[in-house]
Amino acid sequence: MSSNQTIPTTTGPLSTTDTAMLEVLVPGYGFMSRMLMSYLNFDVSAYLQFLVGVAVFGASARYTLFVIWAYFNEFFVSRAEIRLDDEAFHYLMFWISRQPHMKNTNRFIAGIKTNSYWSDNETDEEDLERDEEDEDKTSTGEKSDTFDSYWAKVTTRDKYKRMQFTPSEGCHYFWYKNRPLMLERINRDGGAWYVMNNERIFLSCLGRNPAILKSLLAEAQQAYVERDKNRTVIYRGSRVNAGQTFNWYRCMARLPRPLSTVILDQEQKHDFLDDIKEYLHPRTRRWYTNRGIPYRRGYLLHGPPGTGKTSLCFAAAGLLGLKLYVLDLNSTALNEESLSALFSELPRRCIVLLEDVDSAGVTKTRAAAPASTSTPDTPASDATPKVAGVEADGTATKEDDKKGGITLSGLLNVIDGVAASEGRILIMTTNHVDKLDPALLRPGRVDMKVIFGYTSEADIKELFTSIYATMDNDISHSAAPTMHSNGSNRSVKYPTATIVSSTAKAKDEIAQRSEKSNGKVEKAKEEDLKAVVSLRSNISNLASQFAAIIPSGEFTAAEIQGYLLNHKERPEVAIQGAAEWVQTARDKKRAGEGKGEGEVEAKDKA
């Protein structure tokens, strides 16, 4: 080829093939180079070698940096990983949401408190306090006006739920105890946008000693636990993201219910509590271990609906400072495997509450349960009554098989099989103890039974007194005399829920408050308190009158409580209407029974 013979080109000195190759490697190269050439008279191909050099250098520099960074991370950085399905994640998020430096970050996730780990951020006390503040501000004027303006404030406040901010995905740097730390939030493996179960948080610090990270996590845990101080925390076993796996979710933390507000035969109540306390004593644990007996204790609370079974359980958890784990056995998605996983996640000391065990599939005898879940345990009693889902020969119906859910064998395996967890207190409640398989009730599974029944005369009196006796914190700040002694408008702060039963004590209270307020007690408020005092002195008489009208052994505490709540500020009216209420309640019950019998007959005929 002669020297003056030129190769046809599209752009600059490159051949068409070269340009085509470049086009593949750098999409849009041909177009860009033509544009540059025609408008700027700039020939890219002349600098191609240089550009390629820069690109190669950039890529290798990037790779080298990546390798150096990986080594640096491995040898000079400590890192903690926290996963969403672990409680530590909640500790950390709670801690983060309260850090001022985190509030200043410019990349964050905003959320409302009802969401996952933020739930319960506002405690019962905080909520009550805010309610009372609103009540204080609107406490002047007519009663109806007061309520209307108070309610307008509360509803507006509720519409504007409190926003919570946490750092968004990616890296965030902050200082903790004079050390720079990095928080990295990532959502691994993609997944649907609404699925959060892949979320992880990484906390990193410089240096091979992770002590600072552990200290931060300990502080977060402490802050989280402190929040629950004096409150009963309730966990519920629920499905993870509507899938097949179950986990315990903290659903609320409530102020404990005083045991005195649960009306039950004193002996039964104290036997129940003493038994739990004895079980929790370390010497009992040693005793069990030395004798090779599994360290477990089970209770069955049975009686008609609304007689206080759940209330007793909640009060016991509050009194002993134990967490309450509530599980609904009726969930069709729950099987032996998930139940066992849930039980294995339980902390050593806690109360597990299985409510209404009679309505779950566990009323079936083990003969009726599928063969795959049977256990080499005690055979089910012949006396077990026929229940829904079980044929006369004791086999499960097809319908029931399809339904899924936990079986009796599955439950027995979990509560006292070889692999069953130890140290927990299991409380089961039922309205129909006769429906339960004797295998479930045998000692070792149920060690103590507490029977709840209809209210006696003494119970009715106690219930009446507990409803009308004034609690210290019944009187809001606004109803109490406000202290102006130091010129401030700060209200008197009341301690929580202790029944002020003695009139003398209440009178003292008024005198003290009047003194403190230097005689500037508002007249109307003082009169309110005086009315409370006279009510207290009356309460015992009124309770006897009420108990004389309500027949004992016929109504549950919930029914009576429901009636009294309709007249919660007017005990006299409650007494006046009691006879009529008894009659109406009886008629309703009879009508309900008649209807129930009619339905059974109709079914039989069908």
Ligand SMILES: Nc1ncnc2c1ncn2[C@@H]1O[C@H](COP(=O)(O)OP(=O)(O)OP(=O)(O)O)[C@@H](O)[C@H]1O
């Ligand atoms: N013995 C009781 N003492 C005090 N309050 C009671 C008692 N029984 C029922 N109550 C009141 O009635 C309501 C329902 O009570 P609770 O849930 O404890 O009944 P339960 O026996 O567990 O009912 P169920 O069997 O339907 O679950 C609660 O508001 C509770 O305060």
